[in-house]
Amino acid sequence: MNFQFGVDYYPEHWPEDRWETDARLMAEMGLKVVRLAEFAWNKLEPAQGRFDFAWLDRAIGTLAARGLKAVLGTPSASPPAWLIAAHPEILPVDSEGRTRGFGGRHHDCQSNPTYRSHVARIVTALADHYGRDTRVVGWQTDNELGNSHDDLCHCRHCKKSFQDWLEKRHGDIGTLNRNWGTVFWSQTYDSFSQVPTPMLTLTAHSPSLLLDWKRFHSDLIVNFQQVQIDLLRARTHGQFITHNFMGFHDLIDYYNLAAPLDFVSHDQYPVGFWENPPYRSPAVLASALDLMASLKEKAFWIMEQQAGPTGWQILARTPRPGQLVLWAAQSIAHGADTVVFFRWRSCTVGTEQFWHGILPHNGVPGRRYDELKGFVGAMAPLMPRFEGALSGAEVAVVHSYEQNWAFEIQPHHPELDYVKSAQDVHAAFHDRNIPAAFVSDRADLSAYKLVVAPLVFLDLPGVSERLKAFVNAGGHLVLTARTGVKSQSNVCLTENALPGPYGELLGIDILDYDCLRGVTVPVAVGGETGQGRFWWDVVTLRGAKALAAGGTGDHEGEPAATSHQFGRGQATYWATLPDEVLMGALIDRAVADARVSSLGASDAGVELVRRRAAEGDFLFALNHSAETRTHVPGPGWRAVAGGATLPPYGYNVFFRPKEVSGVIE
Ligand code: GLA
Ligand code: GLA
Numbered sequence: 001m002n003f004q005f006g007v008d009y010y011p012e013h014w015p016e017d018r019w020e021t022d023a024r025l026m027a028e029m030g031l032k033v034v035r036l037a038e039f040a041w042n043k044l045e046p047a048q049g050r051f052d053f054a055w056l057d058r059a060i061g062t063l064a065a066r067g068l069k070a071v072l073g074t075p076s077a078s079p080p081a082w083l084i085a086a087h088p089e090i091l092p093v094d095s096e097g098r099t100r101g102f103g104g105r106h107h108d109c110q111s112n113p114t115y116r117s118h119v120a121r122i123v124t125a126l127a128d129h130y131g132r133d134t135r136v137v138g139w140q141t142d143n144e145l146g147n148s149h150d151d152l153c154h155c156r157h158c159k160k161s162f163q164d165w166l167e168k169r170h171g172d173i174g175t176l177n178r179n180w181g182t183v184f185w186s187q188t189y190d191s192f193s194q195v196p197t198p199m200l201t202l203t204a205h206s207p208s209l210l211l212d213w214k215r216f217h218s219d220l221i222v223n224f225q226q227v228q229i230d231l232l233r234a235r236t237h238g239q240f241i242t243h244n245f246m247g248f249h250d251l252i253d254y255y256n257l258a259a260p261l262d263f264v265s266h267d268q269y270p271v272g273f274w275e276n277p278p279y280r281s282p283a284v285l286a287s288a289l290d291l292m293a294s295l296k297e298k299a300f301w302i303m304e305q306q307a308g309p310t311g312w313q314i315l316a317r318t319p320r321p322g323q324l325v326l327w328a329a330q331s332i333a334h335g336a337d338t339v340v341f342f343r344w345r346s347c348t349v350g351t352e353q354f355w356h357g358i359l360p361h362n363g364v365p366g367r368r369y370d371e372l373k374g375f376v377g378a379m380a381p382l383m384p385r386f387e388g389a390l391s392g393a394e395v396a397v398v399h400s401y402e403q404n405w406a407f408e409i410q411p412h413h414p415e416l417d418y419v420k421s422a423q424d425v426h427a428a429f430h431d432r433n434i435p436a437a438f439v440s441d442r443a444d445l446s447a448y449k450l451v452v453a454p455l456v457f458l459d460l461p462g463v464s465e466r467l468k469a470f471v472n473a474g475g476h477l478v479l480t481a482r483t484g485v486k487s488q489s490n491v492c493l494t495e496n497a498l499p500g501p502y503g504e505l506l507g508i509d510i511l512d513y514d515c516l517r518g519v520t521v522p523v524a525v526g527g528e529t530g531q532g533r534f535w536w537d538v539v540t541l542r543g544a545k546a547l548a549a550g551g552t553g554d555h556e557g558e559p560a561a562t563s564h565q566f567g568r569g570q571a572t573y574w575a576t577l578p579d580e581v582l583m584g585a586l587i588d589r590a591v592a593d594a595r596v597s598s599l600g601a602s603d604a605g606v607e608l609v610r611r612r613a614a615e616g617d618f619l620f621a622l623n624h625s626a627e628t629r630t631h632v633p634g635p636g637w638r639a640v641a642g643g644a645t646l647p648p649y650g651y652n653v654f655f656r657p658k659e660v661s662g663v664i665e
Contacts, residue, residue, distance in 0.1 A: 001137055001240055002387055003069060004380040006033030006340040007358065008304060011059040012043045013347055018363065019062045022344060025365060027066035029358075030376035034063050035303060035340055038073020038143045039105065042080035045122055053129050064135040071242075071303075071340075072130060073140040074228055076119045077147075078105045083118055090115040092153035096200045104351065106148035110224040111161045123228050127235035138240035140303060141228045144267065145221050145243065146251035154197045158220075163192040165216045179489040180208035207409045211490040214405040218253045229260050244303035245295070247288030248419050250408065253401040255440045258295035265303035266292040267342070270327045271316045278316035282607050282624040283427035285327070287438075289334035290391075290426065291399060294438040299335045299388050302328075304342035308356030308368055315354050322649030324368060325375040326622060329651040332379065333609035333620035335390050341372065378641055382653065385613060391435035392612035394596045397425050398453035400441040406457050406490060412482065413515055413534035421454045421480075421577060428580075428587040433599040433608040445470040450594035452478040454577075456502075458486050459493060464501040471505060472567030476594035478586075479506065480574045481513075481535045498537070499573070506573045507543030507564035514538070514555070516576070522551035523560040523582050526589060530582025532560055537575040544573070547589065561586055563593075570594075603629040606646060616657040623650045 007026060011019055026034065037044065037056060045051050060070045084090055084102045091099050092109045100107060108115050130136045152158075170176035173189055182188045187206060189195050198205045198213050225243065232241055240262040245254060247266065258264045268288065270280050292300045305328050309318045319327075328339050343357035358368050399422050407418040422438070429436035437448075441463045445451055451470060456463065456479060464484070471477045484500025486492055493500045498510035513536060520531035525548040536555050539546075544564035549557050560582075562573045570593060578586055591598075599608040605625030611618045621631040623646035632644050633654050642652030 002337040002383070003032035003137075004338055004383045005029075005031050005376045006035065006068075006071075006338060007031050007307075007344045008340055008342045009034045009036055009063075009344045010039075010347070011036070011062075012040050012055065013349065014345070016055075016058070019059060021363075023062050023066040023068060025359075025369070026063070026068055026344070029369065029373040030380055031068060033069045033071060033137065033338065033340065035071040035073060035140060036060070038075055038140060039078040041075035041078050041122060042082075044075060044126070045080070047082060048086070048118075049121075051125050051129075053126075060133070060135050069137045070135055071138045071140055072126065072136055074119075074123050074126065074142055074232075076108075076123070076228070077143040079108050079115065079118070083115075087114045089155070092149070093155040093158075094151050095154055095198060097154065100152070104148070109153040109155050109158060110149070111153070111157045111220055112155065113157065116224070116227065120227065120231060123231045124235070127232050131232070131236035131239065134238075136239060138242060138262075139232050139236070140265065141225050141232075141241065141243045141261075143244060144246050144249075145225060145257065146249055147246065149221070150251060154199055159197050161220060162197055162213065162216050163195055165219065166195060166212060167192045169212065179491075180206055180212075181491050182206070207406075208490045210409045211402070211405055214408075215402070217251065218256065218401065221252050222256045225257060226260060242301060242303070245292060248291060248423070250401070250404055250419065254291075254295050255401070255442070261296070263298055263300055264292055264295045265301040265340075266331075266336075267304035268302050268327065268331050269304070269306045269310060270323075271306065271310055271319060273311045273314055273316040278310075281427075282330070282605075282622070283430045284423060285330060286334060286430050286607065286609070287423045287426045289331055289336070290436065291438045293335040293390055294399070294440070297390070297443075299337045299390060301338040301340065302331045302336045303340050305331060305339045307341040307343065307358045307372065308346065309354070310356070311354035312351055320626070320649060321367070321371065322647065325371055326624065326649045326651055328372070328375060329379070329620065330607070330609070330622050332383065333611065333622060335611070337383065337387050382618075382640060385615065386611040386618045387613075389611040389613040389618070391437065391610050392617075393435040393437040394449045394594075395429055395434060395436040395591075396439040396443075396445065396448045396451045397422055397429075397436055398441050398451065398456070399438045400456075400460070402460060402488075403441075403455055403457055406486065407455065409490070413517065416534045416577065418455055424580070424583060425452045425454055425587075428583045430607070431584070432587070432591070433602055434591065434596060435599065435610055441466070445475065446473070448475065450476045450478070450590055450596050452590070453483075454480045456483040458488055458490065459484060459501055460488050464505075467502075468505050468566070471569035471571050474568035476570045476572070476590060477505075478572045478574065478590055481537050481576055483573075503542070505564070505566050505571045506562065507541065507566070507571070508559075508562055508573060509540040509542055510537045510575075511540055512538040519553070520579070521553060521555045521560070521576060523548050523576070523578075524551060525561070525582065526585040528581055528585050530585060531579040532576030532582065533579055534577045539573070539575050547572070547586075600633060602631055605629065606631055614658075616655060619654040619656070621646060621652045621654070623648065625649075
């Protein structure tokens with residue numbers, strides 16, 4: 001169920017006599033869908049049990065009269081003041097034992113049974129009222145689950161839920177003690193009721209406790225959503241359920257959060273005022289979109305696409321003319337079937353007064369409206385042709401939430417970051433215009449020629465077997481330093497030398513290592529010299545051959561990268577974490593060995609992205625630079641939007657029928 005373009009709208013922020021003007025302007029712009037009500041709990045239920053849906057009925061009616069369908073958000077992210085006043089125990093408790101106050105949003109504990117019962121009441125009432133309304137096409141659960149909940153919650157309900165979760169995972173307290181190694185520092189527990197949540201302590205908690213806490217927290221939020229999904233599924237008819245994800249947000253295992261949804265949605269803000277610099281590179285933007293496509297291996301929606309300058313207390317720069325369109329085109333190029341812009345009109349009240357919408361504060365259409373209207377007119381007719389299509393990537397980068405959590409707990413090197421490492425690998429493919437998917441470590445890898453799995457630190461059930469089977473069947477696998485180090489309980493493995501269960505596959509042993517604090521190791525490969533960073537494994541070859549070695553310095557002559565034939569495939573090891581130059585040279589080598597193809601060369605700042613549809617391939621050329629560029633994709637391609645010239649921040653789309661591409665027989 002796709003609508004190409006839509007907008008996030010808050011009719012409750014504006015006088016009702018303005019709604020018709022808004023609906024008309026939306027329709028004139030070519031929008032087809034509107035997300036509503038995800039923070040409107042107090043307007044929908046001004047006092048406990050007293051529901052008022054009349055205003056929302058009228059808003060939905062005004063929009064429907066202009067051909068606009070509605071997506072309703074469940075309002076659980078903004079529990080009203082009357083609810084908190086009646087039940088202050090709903091407020092969350094942080095790791096320093098402080099109760100966080102009412103205000104802002106997300107001021108709730110997601111395990112609290114009272115809060116959950118009130119959420120169930122409002123969701124049930126909404127679903128009963130709108131579940132068969134054909135003007136409502138779907139639902140968004142909550143809003144950006146995990147947002148603002150990072151350090152929360154340590155209340156007595158969360159503690160009890162954590163203890164119950166541990167009992168389910170470990171069985172009995174003796175097993176937990178063994179799994180975690182609580183003999184260390186006299187932390188042995190007699191019963192689950194003694195196990196703490198990781199409150200502020202004098203020194204660091206056990207890494208095993210911390211990893212299970214992060215798993216618990218993820219499962220808690222997945223369960224919080226599931227309760228809402230169950231209520232909605234039982235009461236709705238022909239309406240989808242989705243949720244708006246936040247790219248590489250780390251609190252929840254997004255593969256689990258995505259599983260029960262019909263499709264995922266994502267909030268794409270290329271310029272976030274809170275970041276320094278407040279700007280994300282095209283490669284980083286692409287990585288978030290490709291992660292979204294990977295969560296269900298399915299096309300997705302953008303539920304919030306940046307539509308103006310961003311800001312709360314401070315602001316980021318105003319997107320240059322063309323940039324809002326370019327970023328929306330990038331979202332579509334990477335697999336978005338519907339793009340909903342955030343928000344319709346810049347709000348005059350509240351925390352987000354400077355998080356601008358399509359319309360300025362005064363509501364008069366201006367530059368942003370005109371630019372986006374032009375884009376919708378050009379792109380919407382094309383979109384059904386590649387609906388559902390993804391890139392057809394031959395390359396995958398493994399992204400595992402549990403591995404990331406383990407590195408958040410013990411980063412090793414202060415600059416080593418799991419997500420950044422995965423994004424760096426993805427960026428190397430992106431720079432070469434090679435489509436690269438992300439995959440979970442539980443995914444079927446058989447569709448890929450080349451898989452890079454950075455930092456497979458924990459030996460999680462089934463993963464080494466899956467990776468070995470992939471190579472055995474002819475796949476090319478790249479593993480990196482800090483692989484095969486720990487068990488799933490986050491304790492060090494002892495059965496084999498490092499890299500633990502991967503030694504035989506890789507044909508190496510690692511008997512020593514060096515955390516590269518304050519140094520890098522030069523490595524020459526493919527005519528270039530890059531640097532190994534953060535970590536260096538001292539590799540002993542046991543059947544593998546060295547692809548490159550450390551240059552002058554402490555690790556001179558030691559293998560920096562190795563390659564090993566295993567079954568019908570090839571397993572490569574990077575004994576360090578490469579900088580951009582070294583990464584590029586190693587990726588070039590892997591791409592050549594695995595015979596992976598690129599979408600072609602492009603001018604500086606021009607990103608090439610493919611959607612492989614049934615009728616043929618659509619190629620997007622996206623000019624992220626402020627200069628005019630050109631892109632001519634070669635024989636068989638014809639332009640379906642734009643032409644060879646790419647103005648600053650411009651985009652063009654080309655099409656090649658499948659008989660010509662010869663890829664789909
Ligand atoms: C101190 C403590 C030891 C150990 C080491 C290493 O010396 O006395 O128990 O913690 O530091 O951290
Ligand atoms: C997120 C939220 C929105 C809004 C925007 C801008 O994406 O989902 O409700 O707060 O950020 O801050």
